[in-house]
Amino acid sequence: MHDRRVVLVSMPWAFLEMPSIALGLLSSVLQRGGIVPVARSFNLTFMEWLRLHLTGPDEALSLLDYRAISSAASAGLGDWLFSVPPFRASAPEEDARYLERLARDEVLPARLLGRLEAVRAQVPAFIDACVEELLGHAPALVGFSTTFNQNVPSLLLARRLKERAPHVRVVFGGANCDGPMGQGLLDAFDCVDVVVQGEAEALIVELVEDILAGRPLPPRRGVLARGVAVPEGEAPRVRMDDVPVPDYGFFFEELARTGFRQELVPDVKLPVETARGCWWGQKQHCTFCGLNGSSMAFRSKSVERALRDFEELSARHRWLDFVAVDNIIDLGYLRELLPRLEERGLDLRVFYETKANLTRQQVRDMRAAGIHRIQPGIESLSTPILKLMRKGVAAWQNVRLLKWCAQYDVRVSWNILYGFPQEPEAEYPRMAASLGALSHLEPPRLSRLHVQRFSPYHQSPERFGLRLGGPLFHYPHVYPQRGAQLEALAYDFEYAHVDGRDPEAYVGGLRRAVEHWGQVHARDRGRLTWRRGPGFVRVVDERAAVGYASYLLEGPQAEAWLACEEGASAAQVHRALHEAGHTGLGEADVASFLGELAEAGLVYAADQRFVSLALRERPEVPG
Template identity: 35%
Template structure:
């Protein structure tokens, strides 16, 4: 069957859809009919600019805001929901008024609310026009990828396709169709012929080889209509190596024909994938994370494939910015060392675990990793334990120090309001923040959300919570559905705590502390650009410059034992080793050296956690970031060699490596 793969709004304008591009690349393998990728989100950008007669540069911002920042309010989905609801004029006016009030209540600016309403008004015309063009391709089956805010846009266009060509097949896949959610889509929207659960390669291969719908009965991962019900074929877990390099030619072809492409083209980054699943989640899934759904099993391509993949993509498209869609960076054979040795000017992004040490972070920067999303989530070790992050505040702070030192943009989020959170967990972060304004602040501060497939969702009673129905946005997104149907379609849910917060005074205290935390992070963001806390090593001395607003103490020169003590705690060190070394070198009593460490902790020069200490200042070695990255890698390697030779692995440097 001839297949068209459609990427609906609100995929990022700056990234070709890796979902449809990976599946389109299967056309070069095996037998079967051709695959046509359709970048409908670029079509939507062009259509909306013309329909609204708005400034294209302004609409780029509107599009990005809806696709990223307003996902939690269901905006992108609601805009296309009107195609499916088919309200009369009076009822539609009421729907618009109620949703506008909902957005306003959640702080959305009046001008942006107006844009949202205007986009809903023109969405039916876009869906009908796109459906006509899809049908004209001659494809016999139309597959829509859906994640985040793409479900209702996909359904809107699929409905329009079926209206124009009822004999053609429409199927949906992606995160919004995983496991029970996909079956719920089929029950709620009867024009959908099939959904793909899990990874799509096997299902697409089956569609290409099929002569008709009857040949799809045994296709892996497909849910089909059968005798008034649904027939479910279990998905297969694909080896990572089976996924081909994405085929992005059609994205760039469409981009070249796009009016106002100059607003998008300079910012394009090429997505790639080296692994699927999550090795940490296999071991101990984070309590709030439902990201991998049925695909938690971790599989990774050989590290040597990283350089080959990025070389091929950049050579084909002349784009040097790349973006890994992996849930987590591989622990061992991740290919970064080979990429660093390749000496190509590629920049890239990875999601990483935050317990990486100096060698690993140095290797990332040497390989061209200029942006990361570390799973920091909190700066309280107690809260991190509740979240099952497998890291502590020490690890998170060390990672932020290293990123600041190496010029890596760390994009992270701060979570609060998790079950069993205590006032002390919030207070320790409030005390810490004034001392770390020179480090990258979190992008957002938000309450923990209960997502489908997360431990919070699967076993809420273990965490002392009860689910309290889907989040309010689903009342608007799936307005024509029953409460039971919305619960099956929803991904995010409200919850209540069963015990421990009954006391109104305690609840009020926690709410006040969370608001203070949000306000303090807001101040952190304002102060960050002017905050400086750095040091430089000299001959037998360390010069410290403390220019942190409100807490900075100016310039300090450390000599002798203080110089040695400071050096022992740079990038983290064992306190007993550092103190013992300084006491032996200077003849000072260990109690006196410990007192010095405690004094530095009060000043916010070092962070203490159990038996470890970490200098919070950033080294200003007057070298570029790549020079510092190379130095960190070489120093760590030399330390490891020395430790191995002495039979005392890890003891020589006094530093804590990744994963310890």
């Protein structure tokens, strides 16, 4: 193998604490094909640049500040910071209006908003430094992986590179190249020579070989190039077990050269991919979801291969923290992969995305296997609104999952989304009133609905009661293009409800309740626990809103409590009591007692189900 003058680049505002899985995978694929690329994490380089150049008390940018900017992708902030000449002509009045909008929407704290201009002023010199470094490798090809707010940083660097070295071929790939967005990039920016759509593993070696040899590019599915026809049909897909283990050596080499390595290392996580697509989306596409534009088809690695990825990455990089980038965990892994991971006895810490209808045993097995954090797509605590989303779960199941996660020390990342077309407004004050009983569980973030390309709401807005209004507000402040060209580049879109509703008019109470929940949880979440004795249950409530309360439940009351552990209707609890020999109680008596428990905040009542909220105090051994 030898250096064939190929450089792969990941630009800001990719998260600092994770290497680019795209660069890691393509590096491995190219090496397997006899090409040794250079991979560069210019997001780390940019943070180091800012650390060295923004030294004033009102200028310095912390790692948390970087993450806040990176997380504001839906407001286009990362792109706007790099939207400077020669990418876009100076427009002070437009920029002022954009910053006013960010302040109004409280996208960032005022302290950080005041530092954005200083960050932006560093961009031209940083880009010039990147060009110099790229030219130092004498590249024939530079490939950019672009997702979310990496587009403009990548385009700005590509343009400056082309001005200095027109012969260098620039290739773009990643989620921002999916569907019409890829053709939009090629049509709008002459600094982009080739756009790869979909999975690059099956075609990247041949494509790079053609470019390095100076050969005309033949038509290929999944490859867009000027003057080259695209064959009909889908781009090729690879077998998941044929995808190589990513090589993240470039990331750790880059990190070692920074002055913030010691601060960042505790948060570093390695991306691992065990599946592509979404098995739930194949059955029922969630109405708001814009992921998997190219293909929803779900494919996963074999259990043996998934184990190999975790073990090989951990051994190679001496690392134990991972983020699975899968859209959803393979259900088969819950039965087969988790026990194998537990058997290995490794102290892994893994993040996975899941559905919310997990059982207690599944959550327990996850924690035993090292899955310490999940994103289960809860999205709401209203079953009618969940049905509008096509989530396939009910509110009581979402609450039950929060309890299981607290019981087994699995962190939960989740949102309450609002603003869905035709959502019943009365659900919002009802949800707000119910949150006080959940203060000991993981709190959510409240987020307004975004209409994203590829989602059912974007593809058929009128059918769902929406009216699209073009690209989201930030796009004209970021790109010089207008009209159809700007439309092709956009991923997020403005919209209005056909019935004229304004969700902000009825979500205020819920917003205040969510904020209070977060504050209580951060300050003192308190405890709600239960213990079982012979013929009785003792429930102790030490949550901040209560102070201290102790409940002794005996006989049928204790049995009723135990029957609510998994979530049950009054009829089911009544039947359980009869089976336990408590035949003197009617269903109305049972329903009345369950109502008292709900009033005391000891059970959560929704969908005619009652879910006990206390965590069992006795430690349980997973497995």
